[in-house]
Amino acid sequence: MEAVLSATEAHALEAHLAREDTPNRTARKGFFTDTTICIGCKACEVACKQWNQLPDDGLYFTGMSYDNTVALGASSWRHVAFVERPVPLGGQTAGDLSWLFLSDVCKHCARAGCLEACPTGAIVRTEFDTVYVQPDVCNGCGYCVVTCPFGVIDRREDDGRAWKCTMCYDRLKADMQPACAKACPTDSIRYGDLDELRSIAEARVERLHENGVTEAYLYGSDAASQPGTEGLNAFFLLVDKPEAYNLPPDPVVPTKRVKDTWRSFAFAAIGMAAVAVSSVFAARGVRG
Amino acid sequence: MRHDGRDIDIALATLSGEGAQQIVSGEEEQVQKFAPKPYGKVPGSEGADVTYYDRPMLKQSVWSVDIPIYYFLGGAAGAAMTLGAAVQLACRDCQELREFSSVCHWTGVIGSTAGAAFLIHDLGRPSRFINMMRVFRPTSPMNMGSWILAAAAPASIATGLFINRGGFLGRVGELCGYISGVFGTMLAGYTGVLVSNTAIPAWIAGRKWMPVLFISSGAASAASVLDLFYESPMAQRITLMYGTAARAMEIAAAHQVERAAAEVERVAEPFRRGGTAVLWKGAEVLTAASLVVSLLPAQSRRTRQVAGVLGLLGSFTMRFAVHYVSNASARDARASFRQQREGVG
Numbered sequence: 001m002e003a004v005l006s007a008t009e010a011h012a013l014e015a016h017l018a019r020e021d022t023p024n025r026t027a028r029k030g031f032f033t034d035t036t037i038c039i040g041c042k043a044c045e046v047a048c049k050q051w052n053q054l055p056d057d058g059l060y061f062t063g064m065s066y067d068n069t070v071a072l073g074a075s076s077w078r079h080v081a082f083v084e085r086p087v088p089l090g091g092q093t094a095g096d097l098s099w100l101f102l103s104d105v106c107k108h109c110a111r112a113g114c115l116e117a118c119p120t121g122a123i124v125r126t127e128f129d130t131v132y133v134q135p136d137v138c139n140g141c142g143y144c145v146v147t148c149p150f151g152v153i154d155r156r157e158d159d160g161r162a163w164k165c166t167m168c169y170d171r172l173k174a175d176m177q178p179a180c181a182k183a184c185p186t187d188s189i190r191y192g193d194l195d196e197l198r199s200i201a202e203a204r205v206e207r208l209h210e211n212g213v214t215e216a217y218l219y220g221s222d223a224a225s226q227p228g229t230e231g232l233n234a235f236f237l238l239v240d241k242p243e244a245y246n247l248p249p250d251p252v253v254p255t256k257r258v259k260d261t262w263r264s265f266a267f268a269a270i271g272m273a274a275v276a277v278s279s280v281f282a283a284r285g286v287r288g
Numbered sequence: 289m290r291h292d293g294r295d296i297d298i299a300l301a302t303l304s305g306e307g308a309q310q311i312v313s314g315e316e317e318q319v320q321k322f323a324p325k326p327y328g329k330v331p332g333s334e335g336a337d338v339t340y341y342d343r344p345m346l347k348q349s350v351w352s353v354d355i356p357i358y359y360f361l362g363g364a365a366g367a368a369m370t371l372g373a374a375v376q377l378a379c380r381d382c383q384e385l386r387e388f389s390s391v392c393h394w395t396g397v398i399g400s401t402a403g404a405a406f407l408i409h410d411l412g413r414p415s416r417f418i419n420m421m422r423v424f425r426p427t428s429p430m431n432m433g434s435w436i437l438a439a440a441a442p443a444s445i446a447t448g449l450f451i452n453r454g455g456f457l458g459r460v461g462e463l464c465g466y467i468s469g470v471f472g473t474m475l476a477g478y479t480g481v482l483v484s485n486t487a488i489p490a491w492i493a494g495r496k497w498m499p500v501l502f503i504s505s506g507a508a509s510a511a512s513v514l515d516l517f518y519e520s521p522m523a524q525r526i527t528l529m530y531g532t533a534a535r536a537m538e539i540a541a542a543h544q545v546e547r548a549a550a551e552v553e554r555v556a557e558p559f560r561r562g563g564t565a566v567l568w569k570g571a572e573v574l575t576a577a578s579l580v581v582s583l584l585p586a587q588s589r590r591t592r593q594v595a596g597v598l599g600l601l602g603s604f605t606m607r608f609a610v611h612y613v614s615n616a617s618a619r620d621a622r623a624s625f626r627q628q629r630e631g632v633g
Contacts, residue, residue, distance in 0.1 A: 053305030055293035055312045063326035064341045070324055071343060075310060081340060113487065119431035120416075121423035135309060139419045140412015142350040143430045146486040146618070151346040158313035160412025166306045228633075243625050246340035250628040254485045255427050257495065261484040265499035268480075269473045272367065272503050272534075276374035279529035283522050284379060 028129040029172065030233035031181065031189060032197040033103055034204060035245075036216065038188040040066060040101035044078040047183035051168065052077065065099075071246075072104055074156035077165040078180050079104045081245050089239060091212025102245045103180070103189055106131070106152045106165035107220060108233035111253040114144035114153050114164075122162075129194070129233060130167040138162055149229070149251035167234075194233060198222065201237060208237075215239045219247065228252030339621045346487055348618035349611075354410035356607040358403045359479050362437070363506025363603070364513060365399025366476030368392045369444055371510060371530060373469020376451075376462065388523040390451050393465060395513055396444040396472055404437060429482040436478055440471035476506035483610065489555045489627045490617035491610075494545030501541035501610075505603045507534035508575065512599035515582075515592050524592065528582060535579040535599060542572055542606065552630055554623045558616035567609035575602030 048054070054075045062068050065082035072079045083100040092098060112131045115123040122137035123144060133144075133153070140160040144153045153164040168178035176182070181191035190197060201218055208216040216239050218225065220232035228251050242249045292312040296303060303309075327341050339345075349355075372392030379385045408417045420434035443464045450461025480499030483491045491498070511531030514523070546568075550556035558564040578598035584591055617623055627633045 051305060053294055053296065053303055053308040055307075055310060057293075060324070061326055062324055062341075063328060064343075067341075075307060077307075083340070116425075116427040117430065117485065119423075119425065119428045119434060120419040121425065122419070137416075137419055137422070138413070139416035141420075141430060142410075142412065143428070143482075145347045146349045146488055146614070148347070149487040151344065151487075151618075154347050155350045155412055156310060157350070157412075159311040161310075162412075163307065163310060168306070170306055241338055243338045243621075244340065246343060246345050246621065248345060248624055248628055248633075250631070250633055251487075252628075252633055254487060254492070257492070258429075258481065258485045261481045261495045261499060264496050265477050265481050265503075268500040268503040269477050271500075272476065272507055273370055273374065273469075273473055275507070275533045276371045276530055277378050279371075279526045279533075280374050280378035280385075282529055283525035284382065 028194040028233065029167070029191065030108065030129075030194045030197055030235070031105060031167070031178075031191055032201050032235060032237070033105070034188050034190070034201070034237045035100060035102045036204075036208060036213065036237060036239060037186045038080070038101040038103055039186055040080055040082060040099075041185060042069075042080050043183040043185060044103050044180035044189055045069060045076070045080060047179040048078045048165075049075075051171070051179035052166070072106070072152050072154075072164070074154040074159070074163040077105065077163075083240065083244050085240070085244070090214045090216075100240060100244070102236065102238070103184075104245070104247075105180070105234050106167075107150055107229070107235075108165075108167060109253065110223065110230040110233065111256070112229075113147040113149055113253045113255070114162075116253065116255045117143045117147035119143060126169060126172075128167065128169075128172050130169065130172075131164075131233075132166050132169050133162055133164060135161055135163075147254050149248055149253065197235075201235070204237060213239060226251070228256065337622065339625070343621065344619045345621040345624050346618045348615040349488075350412075351611070352410055353608070353611075354406040356611040358406045358410075359502065359607040359610070360509065360604050361399045361403035361406065362479065363476045363502060363607075364509040365396045365403060365444075366440065366472040366474070367503070367507040367510035367534070368399065368514065369396035369440060369468045369472025370476070370507075371514075371526070372396065372444075372447070373466050373472070375526070376465050376469075384520070384522055385526075386452060388518065388520060388526070389465070390448055391518050392510075392514065393444050393447040393451065393468065395510065396468060397441070397448050400437060400441040400444060400475065404441060407437075429478055429485050433475075433478045433482060436471050436474045440468055440475045443468035443471060473503075477503040483614070486614075487624075488614045488618050489552075489620075489623040489633070490549055490558055490613050492633070493549040493551065493555050493627065495548075497541050497544040497548060501538065501545055501606070504534045504537035504541055505606050507531075508538050508578075508599050509603035510534075512578070512596040512603070515596040516600075519589070531582060531595075531599065532579065535575050535582075535602075538575050538603070538606065539572055539579070542568070551632055552623070552627045554620065554626045555617065557620065557623065558613045562616065564609065564612045564616045567605055567612060571602050571606035571609050573602075574598050574605060578602055 067082045081102045089098040138161040177191040181189045219236040220226040221235040223230040375389040425431040446464040480502030484495035511527045582595035
């Protein structure tokens with residue numbers, strides 16, 4: 001094993017492997033999370049922590065149903081939300097209480113606010129169309145934290161960098177599915193080609209409607225249903241308003257509406273320069 | 289066994305996961321820091337206005353007071369550079385103002401370099417600040433701002449050093465003066481775009497007026513500093529005019545930001561209630577007071593100083609108000625929900 005590649009050869013080989021050897025690598029990958037079959041077991045949270053070797057966030061009691069994770073954060077990349085409602089689900093015959101679960105995750109948006117705002121280029125789009133933060137580049141400026149319309153990404157203070165779900169980038173490169181999807185006992189979390197997931201999801205909604213769960217709908221499955229983000233690579237099937245699960249009803253990537261701001265920036269800058277120059281002229285004029 | 293909340297015995301396993309390099313200072317401190325107060329209400333008791341246990345939907349900014357201080361320093365520095373270049377342009381032949389022009393540029397040097405130090409200090413990994421120059425990315429106002437700062441600060445230093453020299457160096461100083469004037473103007477305003485390019489409801493509601501607020505606040509503080517530290521009849525006339533326009537505009541822009549936010553009542557809440565409202569209104573009052581004092585009929589060195597101090601305090605408070613308003617806004621999930629439901633998100 002003495003064969004040594006030159007840098008150019010190695011690069012060409014890598015590019016070839018990425019493009020040719022594994023045909024599924026260039027496809028758009030994503031998650032479809034079906035909340036109607038989630039049982040709230042939190043296996044996804046555990047699998048994520050374990051595979052990615054994430055530290056804990058402390059153990060405490062919140063009183064928020066069974067949710068003691070509270071929210072996604074720098075070291076919680078899956079979070080199961082527990083929604084207790086005093087209203088029955090469509091087609092439900094026993095009792096008038098319903099309990100909804102949603103395993104929340106980074107949405108890997110088609111237009112990602114964090115990626116577009118990142119000043120260092122640490123946040124990149126991978127060959128699987130997912131959004132990935134490179135920990136060796138991130139300098140912890142914290143801008144992505146306020147630009148994510150879902151409040152997903154966060155900076156860990158003792159670490160100093162921003163972290164979020166990588167969709168198990170290391171596993172995807174080895175042709176494995178992400179740890180959460182692998183661990184999910186009911187297939188509430190599905191991983192796969194986005195197009196395939198969408199047709200599965202649409203069929204599932206139809207089936208639920210037939211069974212009387214008429215409130216079922218897809219959240220962020222494509223650009224048409226969520227123009228602000230141009231669709232989510234990790235989309236959901238919900239049975240209540242997005243707000244109930246702490247999801248924004250109409251998220252918009254910040255760069256989509258910043259044009260007006262740049263325009264008023266230009267006017268204000270020209271205005272200040274004009275005021276400065278005319279102040280000097282006027283002061284000279286007074287002197288005569 | 290490493291006690292970092294991972295419970296991994298490194299004699300048996302390797303730390304090679306995607307999050308394995310995340311540094312943990314101590315488990316106990318983490319618990320203290322993140323532990324929320326237990327939720328005591330009965331779920332679903334709030335009727336039509338649905339939220340998830342009143343938890344925030346967004347993350348509030350992780351920026352410390354370094355950032356509003358930088359807004360203030362960068363704004364004042366940028367506006368001073370603009371004025372320095374304006375003096376060069378409109379007064380090529382008058383000797384009286386040569387010194388004033390270089391005082392403006394030195395104000396720019398001090399403000400922009402000190403501001404850069406605060407910016408770097410706020411980074412999670414200050415040693416990697418140079419990564420800001422790794423890419424050129426127009427979609428990121430923070431990246432654009434890094435390039436603007438990287439152009440404005442050295443240009444102002446060169447101007448300060450060379451502008452009053454003769455010969456070739458003098459001409460270089462002259463040219464750098466104009467360069468720092470252009471980039472200084474942008475330095476004073478880009479932060480207004482930076483805060484508007486976010487998901488925070490209070491910031492995006494005022495997005496058309498934020499750059500105006502930031503630029504006029506910068507100009508007001510630059511005029512105040514120059515009023516305090518530079519004495520010359522002609523320079524005073526200039527700073528009076530520059531400062532009066534800037535202070536009036538700052539108050540007007542602040543009003544517009546609040547009015548735009550009030551389109552959705554809940555979004556305007558931090559401007560109108562609580563500690564953030566005290567900061568916001570206080571900034572407006574201080575700036576207005578400075579405007580009145582600077583325009584009193586009987587002017588003396590003392591009244592100019594009072595106006596300068598009030599103006600500085602007003603702009604400084606305004607930067608902190610903008611910062612804390614956003615944190616209050618990010619904590620209120622209903623603000624985002626309503627803003628988006630009413631189609632103005």
